[in-house]
Amino acid sequence: MTSIEGIITTIERHSRNAGRYLIFVDGQYAFTVFEDVLIRHRLFKGETIDPGKMQLVLEDEERQKAWSDALKQVGRRPRSEKELRQYLKRRGYLPPLIDTIIGKLKEQNYIDDASFAAQWTEQRIYSQKKGRQLIKQELKMKGVAPATIQTTLDQVPPEEEERLAYELGHKKWKATSGTTMDKKRKTAAFLMRRGYSSRITGNVIRRLADTYRDEADDSDAEDMFDWPET
Structure with a gap:
């Protein structure tokens, strides 16, 4: 747990990362947070921050950062659950947090292996003209369940x-x-x-x-x- 304790003296908008803010405590830079975290924890100029509150802020910031990283990935192209888990692990997030993020992504339909397999198969079949045996291998490597793969390939005439x-x-x-x-x-x-x-x-x-x-x-x-x- 951090030992930072004092008064928030300055809050600056991050120059290269929109939506993030630099927090200064007693005139010294302390940490950077997302705007949602800033508002949720009432991190305003003149507010007191103690080690307990600081720990909660940093944990919330870590969750928000993991969520943001995950959304960027699914925004670029559809991803399987295994792909997202591997990506978040490479980013240094711990398993409990990864489980939380994956669960939230599923709830909001950002990841769905059945939908992912269908899109992947259609793209490979029609755009790249690949056969189902190669597609089956690719989906297996992406961590898609065998039953889901079979159901998807059965839809290809x-x-x-x-x-x-x-x-x-x-x-x-x-x-x-x-x-x-x-x-x-x-x-x-x-x-x-x-x-x-x-x-x-x-x-x-x-x-x-x-x-x-x-x-x-x-x-x-x-x-x-x-x-x-x-």
Whole structure:
């Protein structure tokens, strides 16, 4: 507990951090607080502050700072609960305070792993054209529960995923040099790395091979891939 005791002699607005104030006790800088903390604890010029009150102020300031840090993170992009917990831990906040902040964020719907998983999946499927296997791995790393991941991925129409895989595979096929077999091998490997299943990859490769069958040479007569059927 701090030993500061005396009279608040000056309160100055922080020059680089809006909403925060520098508190001076007996003419010496003592601490900095958010405006909400300033008002809540009646930290006005001429007020007396003792060690007990100072401790309450600093604890409240720590909570307010953790809350502000968390809001900045969720304001930049949706976050999973695990991501927020890891971030707050890196910022030096203790587990009890982190639990409090996470609970408050959930109550006010700032974090919701089901909503996060849905947004993450939509962005990865449509904007980045990634397959569900890679998305599943990413969501697992974000700490989303397996049941939530499965429910989210079940909402993705398989035919839509295959359509996007075909668009991606078509571009790769056209950009790949060599024989038809080279194109099959390289395009398939590319799609698998993007997280598409062997079933979808096989369907795409067959469609591409049919589309460009007239370009095939005699050495491509035998298909080295044993793709699963649709």
